[in-house]
Amino acid sequence: MISPQALLAAERRHSWHPFTQMQEWCAPGHEPIILTEGEGALLRDIHGREYLDGNSSIWTNLHGHRHPRLNAAIAEQLGRVAHVSFLGFTHPLAIQLATELCALWPPGTLTRAFFSDDGSTAMEAAIKMAILYRQHTGEPTRNRFIAFTNAYHGDTMGASSLGGVRTFHGPFAAHHFPVLHVRTMEELEALRTESGEVIDPTQFAAVVIEPLIQGVAEMHLWPKGMLARLRRWCDLHGIHLILDEVMTGFGRTGTLFACEQEGVIPDFIALAKGLTGGYLPLAATLTREPIYEAFLGRYEELKSFFYGHSYTANPLGCAAALANLQIFREENTLAHLQEKIGWLAEELEALRPHPRVHGIRQCGFIAAFDITAPDGEKADWRLQTGARLCRAAARHGLLTRPIRDTVVLMPPYCITRQQIRQMVAALAKALEHFEAEEPPPHLPG
Numbered sequence: 433m434i435s436p437q438a439l440l441a442a443e444r445r446h447s448w449h450p451f452t453q454m455q456e457w458c459a460p461g462h463e464p465i466i467l468t469e470g471e472g473a474l475l476r477d478i479h480g481r482e483y484l485d486g487n488s489s490i491w492t493n494l495h496g497h498r499h500p501r502l503n504a505a506i507a508e509q510l511g512r513v514a515h516v517s518f519l520g521f522t523h524p525l526a527i528q529l530a531t532e533l534c535a536l537w538p539p540g541t542l543t544r545a546f547f548s549d550d551g552s553t554a555m556e557a558a559i560k561m562a563i564l565y566r567q568h569t570g571e572p573t574r575n576r577f578i579a580f581t582n583a584y585h586g587d588t589m590g591a592s593s594l595g596g597v598r599t600f601h602g603p604f605a606a607h608h609f610p611v612l613h614v615r616t617m618e619e620l621e622a623l624r625t626e627s628g629e630v631i632d633p634t635q636f637a638a639v640v641i642e643p644l645i646q647g648v649a650e651m652h653l654w655p656k657g658m659l660a661r662l663r664r665w666c667d668l669h670g671i672h673l674i675l676d677e678v679m680t681g682f683g684r685t686g687t688l689f690a691c692e693q694e695g696v697i698p699d700f701i702a703l704a705k706g707l708t709g710g711y712l713p714l715a716a717t718l719t720r721e722p723i724y725e726a727f728l729g730r731y732e733e734l735k736s737f738f739y740g741h742s743y744t745a746n747p748l749g750c751a752a753a754l755a756n757l758q759i760f761r762e763e764n765t766l767a768h769l770q771e772k773i774g775w776l777a778e779e780l781e782a783l784r785p786h787p788r789v790h791g792i793r794q795c796g797f798i799a800a801f802d803i804t805a806p807d808g809e810k811a812d813w814r815l816q817t818g819a820r821l822c823r824a825a826a827r828h829g830l831l832t833r834p835i836r837d838t839v840v841l842m843p844p845y846c847i848t849r850q851q852i853r854q855m856v857a858a859l860a861k862a863l864e865h866f867e868a869e870e871p872p873p874h875l876p877g
Contacts (some may be wrong), residue, residue, distance in 0.1 A: 440463065440466070449847070466478040470845050472498075482829060484843065484855050486855055491684075491700075491706075493709065494709045494756065494844060494845055497767070501755045505754065509525070511575075513747060514747065515746055515748070516747060518547065526747070527752050528750075529545070529754055530545035536688065541720065542719065543719075545718050545747040546737070549743055550586075551588075551704035552584055552585070554702035554703060554715035555590070555678070559591070559593075559609065559640070562577075564737065573635060576612060577612070577640060578613075578614060578671075579612075579613055579614045579640045580596065581613050581649075583595055583641070583648075584651065585640060594609075596649075620662070623646075627853065636669075636671050638672035640676060641659070642690075643676065643677065643694075643696070644659065644680060645795040647679045647680075651793060651795075651798065659693075660695060666699075672699040675690075680798075680820065682760075683766055684795075685797075686773055695822075700717060700721055702715065707753050708752035710844075713743075714745075714750065724835070772845065775849045776852055777799075780792055780801075780841075788803055797843070800839060805817070810837070813836055818838060822838060824865060825858050828861045830854075841855065
């Protein structure tokens with residue numbers, strides 16, 4: 433086996449991590465956690481140290497690591513074939529998965545599933561379908577989108593167009609699709625430019641939103657009833673509704689899909705992350721039959737949806753996704769989750785008295801709070817207060833990742849009450865010690 437020292441040296445020489453300042457990562461004093469195995473809600477590093485997986489391996493893992501059903505489904509399919517093309521061919525698991533995903537919705541609503549690789553490509557497919565649908569149905573001037581301030585819908589160029597986080601999307605703004613960003617439902621209903629001019633809604637193809645809660649927007653909760661109100665507004669103006677349920681789908685908000693809580697059925701929905709239980713990259717974009725039918729015609733009409741990826745509908749991913757849906761059905765995942773949602777809320781109360789903890793909030797099995805400066809004010813983002821707190825929490829056996837100074841807890845559904853208590857206790861210890869253990873970086877000026 434390669435020694436930890438050799439692995440670390442190779443890591444510093446050759447790796448490049450996402451959303452990471454590599455100068456800090458490769459600094460001599462920083463030793464990355466090298467994870468090697470997991471079981472249930474736990475992960476272990478190369479030194480044998482155990483950690484609670486407090487963010488489900490970046491919001492993906494639903495049922496825990498090494499779940500026997502998921503492992504068995506992947507191994508069984510691996511005994512047949514690992515990958516076959518979905519471009520010009522098909523296979524039984526993709527057919528079955530598309531059927532089961534569409535069956536999760538009322539009959540005659542979301543009837544078609546288009547597979548891709550991850551959340552960003554699921555959103556990319558949805559917005560390209562939305563534009564092409566308008567072109568195919570004689571409305572080519574409906575080519576703009578509406579998204580919400582501080583939204584994040586992925587990093588491929590089309591999905592990036594929808595984003596409202598300047599750090600991620602600003603450098604590419606000149607290459608984006610035309611998108612209008614609004615802060616609230618009231619702003620959308622007014623639909624005016626900054627100078628006060630009324631905007632014609634017939635120029636828009638679709639509105640895009642993460643239902644109930646915005647993830648990367650520091651876990652911002654939407655007002656109750658807002659999603660149903662948005663659905664009515666879209667229907668009034670003939671504008672499609674695209675839901676990004678990459679994070680919220682498959683139980684994260686307490687129901688299988690977040691939109692169920694307000695009785696909303698979208699025109700497009702993007703699914704990924706938890707689709708395979710967090711085991712393999714696979715995504716799906718579901719849409720309605722009339723949208724699908726607009727792409728039908730003779731080949732020379734060029735109405736085909738010319739978009740796809742080499743690993744579309746990968747059989748191993750489909751096997752994991754089907755096993756994931758079976759787990760939900762046969763292990764009563766959603767019913768058992770309700771009690772754990774309550775446990776998480778109860779245990780988080782232990783953090784509320786801390787003077788630097790503000791805005792504890794929860795949406796199903798997603799929880800977050802803001803860590804402030806010592807005086808209770810918003811911390812200077814350059815101090816990386818949230819990141820330093822999470823590094824301190826790792827020393828107490830909890831792995832999670834902040835969104836700037838918002839600390840997120842999103843554990844696997846298999847976590848026990850004792851492990852939830854340990855997770856919150858690790859944060860309490862980190863809050864007590866992290867400033868003394870790791871002084872903030874020097875800020876110029």
